[in-house]
Amino acid sequence: MRPETRAAYGFLSPWVIGFLGLTLGPVIATFVMSFSDYDVLSSTQWVGAENYRDALDDPHAHAALKNTFFYTALYVPLSIGIALGLALLLQSAGRLKGVFRTVIYLPVVTPPVATGVLFLQLLNGQTGLINNVLGTFALPTPNWTTDPMWIKPGIVIMSLWSVGSVTLILFAALAEVPAHLREAALVDGAGAWRRFYHITLPMISPAIFFSVVVNTIASLQLFSEVYTMYFGATTTPPPEEALFYVVYLFEQAFRDFEMGYAAALSWLLFLIIMAITAVQLVVSRRLVHYRSD
Amino acid sequence: MRARSLRVLGCVAAISLATAACGGVGDDTAGGDGSEVSFGGETTGGDGKAGGSDNEINVTGSMTTLGFSVEDEIAKARVAEVKQAYPDLDLKVTSGAFDEQQFLSAVAAGKPPSAVYLPRSELGTYAAKGALLPLDDCIEAQGIDMSLYRESAVSQVTYDGQIYGIPEFNSVRLVLANSNALQDAGLSPDDIDVSDWDGVMAASKQLYQTGGSGIQRIGFDPKIPEFFPLWVAAAGGELVSEDGQTAYLDSPEAVEALTYTVSLVDANGGWSDFKTFRDTWDFFGDNNQFVADQLGAFPMEDWYLDVLADVSPNAPVTAMPFKDREGNLLTYATGQAWSVPKGSNNPTAACAFAATMTSTDAWMAAAEASKADRKKSGGAYLGTWTANKEADERIFAEVYEPSGIESLDQAVKVLQSLQDSAIVDPPSPAAAEVKKAWEDAVLRALQGDQSPEEALQQAQKEATEAIADAQ
Incomplete structure (x- = not known):
C-alpha cells in the first residue's frame, strides 16, 4: 500500500469508525422499526408497509414536505448567490481579508437555538430590525413570524445568517483559479463579466456543485432553528407553514411516540434526498467543469 | 465520470443515512407489576406522621425523583420535611422539568425514577399506557385523606376509577x-x-x-x-x-x-x-x-x-x-401531581414521599419559608396555592398577611374566591x-x-x- 493511500485511510478512519460504531446500528434499527408499530412502552408489532402507506396518505406529512421543498428551492440558490457575492468581495478585500473572513464566518458558530431566538426578535413585524430597515427604504414590512404567507420567507432570511461556511468554500475555490487564464482573457479584450462567466465560474463550478448538494441536504433536514422559533416553549401552537419535514418526524417520534411511523418518515426522507441528489449529479455533468491537470 | 458519480452518490447515501435516520431502539421489558407492588405499612421505622397515617411504615433504602427541582424555598422546605420524617431514606432529586422522552425511555428500559412529578393534565395518558401505578393502596397505607384535596384536582388524577397521583400545586x-x-x-x-x-x-x-x-x-x-x-x-x-x-x-x-x-x-x-x-x-x-x-x-x-x-x-x-x-x-385550574411509575425501585418510599410533600404540615412549612424569603428580598408574599384545601385554609389564616399593596391584596381575595369554581x-x-x-x-x-x-x-x-x- 502506498504511503498516500495509508494516509488517506488514516484520515478517513475516525469518520468510518464513528459511522460503523455509532450510526450504522441505529440506521439498521430504524429500517426494521419502520415496518413495525412501536410506542416505547408496548411490545413491537410487525405491520409490514403500513407506516409507508400511512405517510403517503398523511396530509400533515404532505404539508411538511411542501414547506420543506419551498424552503429548499428558495434558500439554496439564494445562499449560493449571496455566498458567491461575498466571496468575490472578500477576494478584493486586500489586507483586511482575514478580518472580513472571520466576521463573515462568525454567525456560523452561533448555536442554532440562539439563532432562532434572536431572529424571533429581528423578524418581529412591528419592532424588528429587519422591518425597520425595510421601512426606511419604503419597502413592504410584513409580519414575518405571524402572517402565514411570510413565515417561510422569514425562515429563509434567518438561514442566510449562516451563509459564511459556503462563502469560505467558494473563497477558497476562487483562490485556486489560475491567474494566467484571466490575464489571457484580459489580453484578448474580455470584460469583467465575460472573464467571470467564461473563466471564473467554470473553474469554481465543482465547489458550487458541492455547496448545492450539501446545502440541499441540510435544507431538507432543517430542524433546530425552526423548532426553537415555533415549536419550543410557546403557548401558541405553531402555524402549519412552519411545519418542516424533520420537525414533523421529530414530533411523531418524541411527542406522539409513533416510533415506527417516524422511522418510516425518516427512510422516505432518505429516499427523497437520494433522488434529488441523483438528479443533481446528472445535471452536473453538463454544468460542472472538472480540471484535468 | 460514471465512476466518480457513483462514488459521490455513495458518499451522499452514507451521509444521508447517517443524518436522516432518527430514533433509537427500546424494548418492552418495563419492569415492575402493579399487582405485586407494596406501598408499605406492614413493618416498622419512620414516624409516618407527615402522611397522616397512624401506621408505622418502614421507609428506607434509596429513591429518585424526576421532573422536580429543589430550587426555591417552597421546594426546599418540603424536601426538608421528608428528610426529617424519614432520616434513613437516601433521597436523590434529579433537577429539571418533567421530560416525557426521558420518563418513557426510563420506564421502557426498566429503570424508572422511584417517583415522578408531572402535569396532572398528562397523567391520564400515562395511566392508560400502563406507565404509572394506581395509588389506592398507597393512599390507604399512608392514610392520606383525599377529601382534603380539591375535587377538581382529584378528578384529574383519577383514571378509570383509580387514583394515579397525589395532587400538588394548583394554579387558577x-x-x-x-x-x-x-x-x-x-x-x-x-x-x-x-x-x-x-x-x-x-x-x-x-x-x-x-x-x-x-x-x-x-x-x-x-x-x-x-x-x-x-x-x-x-x-x-x-x-x-x-x-x-x-x-x-x-x-x-x-x-x-x-x-x-x-x-x-x-x-x-x-x-x-x-x-x-x-x-x-x-x-x-x-x-x-x-x-x-x-x-x-x-x-x-x-x-x-x-x-x-x-x-x-x-x-x-x-x-x-x-x-x-x-x-x-x-x-x-392546572397543576402537578406526584405519581409512582411502573417499575419504581422503592414504591413504599415514593408513596411516603408524595404523601409528605403534599401534606398540610409540609405546605405550612413551605409557606412560612416562602414568606420569609420574600420578606428578605423585599417582595410581597401573595400566598401559596395548593391542591390541598386544608393547607390553603391554614396558609391564608396563619401565614399570609396583606402586603399593603392594594391591587395585589385585592387580587389575592379574587383568587381565594375562585378556588372551588375550577x-x-x-x-x-x-x-x-x-x-x-x-x-x-x-x-x-x-x-x-x-x-x-x-x-x-x-x-x-x-x-x-x-x-x-x-x-
Missing part, C-alpha cells in the same frame, strides 16, 4: 385589567364583566388603540388558544367528557366560544398584527404590558401576580374573577393529541383558514381518532 385563572387604561377610556372594572360577552366586546373596542407602527394597545385579549377550555365552559360546554373518553370539540358551545373569541381578536387588529404586537411585550420585565399601557385586560394564570409583585408591584392592575355567561364564578382538563388517554387538535383548530380559525365550525369539526375527527387509537 383570573382576569387582570389595566386600571389606567380603563380610566382613560371612561370605563370601570364592571365594564369588563366577562359574563357579558357583548359588554366585553364593546369595552375592548374602546380600549383598543392603534398608532403609526401598528397596534398600540390591545383592548381585551381572550388568551386563546391556551384558555379556550375556559371560554367553552363559560358558554356551558366542555371539550372532553369527565372520563376523558369522548371529545365534544365541535359542540354548539365550543363553536359559540370560538366564534366569539376569534371576533374579539379580529376586533383588535386580527391575528397576525395582534400576535406580532403581543410578541413585543416585556412580559416578565418592569416595562410589562400594564406599565407600558399596551393591554386593556386579559385572563391570566395566578402566578403572574408574583411576577408583577417582583418587577412592578405598583403596576396599575385590577383583578377580577372570570365568570360564565350566567354570572357564576368560573376558573380553569374546571380542569379531564384525564384522557390521548390528552396531548386532543389538546393539539383543539389548539390547531383555534389557530386555523384565528388565521382565517377555516370557519370556527369547520375548524372544530376537523378537530373533533382528529380527537376522536386519537382517543380510539389510545385505547
Whole structure:
C-alpha cells in the first residue's frame, strides 16, 4: 500500500469508525422499526408497509414536505448567490481579508437555538430590525413570524445568517483559479463579466456543485432553528407553514411516540434526498467543469 | 465520470443515512407489576406522621425523583420535611422539568425514577399506557385523606376509577385589567364583566388603540388558544367528557366560544398584527404590558401576580374573577401531581414521599419559608396555592398577611374566591393529541383558514381518532 493511500485511510478512519460504531446500528434499527408499530412502552408489532402507506396518505406529512421543498428551492440558490457575492468581495478585500473572513464566518458558530431566538426578535413585524430597515427604504414590512404567507420567507432570511461556511468554500475555490487564464482573457479584450462567466465560474463550478448538494441536504433536514422559533416553549401552537419535514418526524417520534411511523418518515426522507441528489449529479455533468491537470 | 458519480452518490447515501435516520431502539421489558407492588405499612421505622397515617411504615433504602427541582424555598422546605420524617431514606432529586422522552425511555428500559412529578393534565395518558401505578393502596397505607384535596384536582388524577397521583400545586385563572387604561377610556372594572360577552366586546373596542407602527394597545385579549377550555365552559360546554373518553370539540358551545373569541381578536387588529404586537411585550420585565399601557385586560394564570409583585408591584392592575355567561364564578385550574411509575425501585418510599410533600404540615412549612424569603428580598408574599384545601385554609389564616399593596391584596381575595369554581382538563388517554387538535383548530380559525365550525369539526375527527387509537 502506498504511503498516500495509508494516509488517506488514516484520515478517513475516525469518520468510518464513528459511522460503523455509532450510526450504522441505529440506521439498521430504524429500517426494521419502520415496518413495525412501536410506542416505547408496548411490545413491537410487525405491520409490514403500513407506516409507508400511512405517510403517503398523511396530509400533515404532505404539508411538511411542501414547506420543506419551498424552503429548499428558495434558500439554496439564494445562499449560493449571496455566498458567491461575498466571496468575490472578500477576494478584493486586500489586507483586511482575514478580518472580513472571520466576521463573515462568525454567525456560523452561533448555536442554532440562539439563532432562532434572536431572529424571533429581528423578524418581529412591528419592532424588528429587519422591518425597520425595510421601512426606511419604503419597502413592504410584513409580519414575518405571524402572517402565514411570510413565515417561510422569514425562515429563509434567518438561514442566510449562516451563509459564511459556503462563502469560505467558494473563497477558497476562487483562490485556486489560475491567474494566467484571466490575464489571457484580459489580453484578448474580455470584460469583467465575460472573464467571470467564461473563466471564473467554470473553474469554481465543482465547489458550487458541492455547496448545492450539501446545502440541499441540510435544507431538507432543517430542524433546530425552526423548532426553537415555533415549536419550543410557546403557548401558541405553531402555524402549519412552519411545519418542516424533520420537525414533523421529530414530533411523531418524541411527542406522539409513533416510533415506527417516524422511522418510516425518516427512510422516505432518505429516499427523497437520494433522488434529488441523483438528479443533481446528472445535471452536473453538463454544468460542472472538472480540471484535468 | 460514471465512476466518480457513483462514488459521490455513495458518499451522499452514507451521509444521508447517517443524518436522516432518527430514533433509537427500546424494548418492552418495563419492569415492575402493579399487582405485586407494596406501598408499605406492614413493618416498622419512620414516624409516618407527615402522611397522616397512624401506621408505622418502614421507609428506607434509596429513591429518585424526576421532573422536580429543589430550587426555591417552597421546594426546599418540603424536601426538608421528608428528610426529617424519614432520616434513613437516601433521597436523590434529579433537577429539571418533567421530560416525557426521558420518563418513557426510563420506564421502557426498566429503570424508572422511584417517583415522578408531572402535569396532572398528562397523567391520564400515562395511566392508560400502563406507565404509572394506581395509588389506592398507597393512599390507604399512608392514610392520606383525599377529601382534603380539591375535587377538581382529584378528578384529574383519577383514571378509570383509580387514583394515579397525589395532587400538588394548583394554579387558577383570573382576569387582570389595566386600571389606567380603563380610566382613560371612561370605563370601570364592571365594564369588563366577562359574563357579558357583548359588554366585553364593546369595552375592548374602546380600549383598543392603534398608532403609526401598528397596534398600540390591545383592548381585551381572550388568551386563546391556551384558555379556550375556559371560554367553552363559560358558554356551558366542555371539550372532553369527565372520563376523558369522548371529545365534544365541535359542540354548539365550543363553536359559540370560538366564534366569539376569534371576533374579539379580529376586533383588535386580527391575528397576525395582534400576535406580532403581543410578541413585543416585556412580559416578565418592569416595562410589562400594564406599565407600558399596551393591554386593556386579559385572563391570566395566578402566578403572574408574583411576577408583577417582583418587577412592578405598583403596576396599575385590577383583578377580577372570570365568570360564565350566567354570572357564576368560573376558573380553569392546572397543576402537578406526584405519581409512582411502573417499575419504581422503592414504591413504599415514593408513596411516603408524595404523601409528605403534599401534606398540610409540609405546605405550612413551605409557606412560612416562602414568606420569609420574600420578606428578605423585599417582595410581597401573595400566598401559596395548593391542591390541598386544608393547607390553603391554614396558609391564608396563619401565614399570609396583606402586603399593603392594594391591587395585589385585592387580587389575592379574587383568587381565594375562585378556588372551588375550577374546571380542569379531564384525564384522557390521548390528552396531548386532543389538546393539539383543539389548539390547531383555534389557530386555523384565528388565521382565517377555516370557519370556527369547520375548524372544530376537523378537530373533533382528529380527537376522536386519537382517543380510539389510545385505547
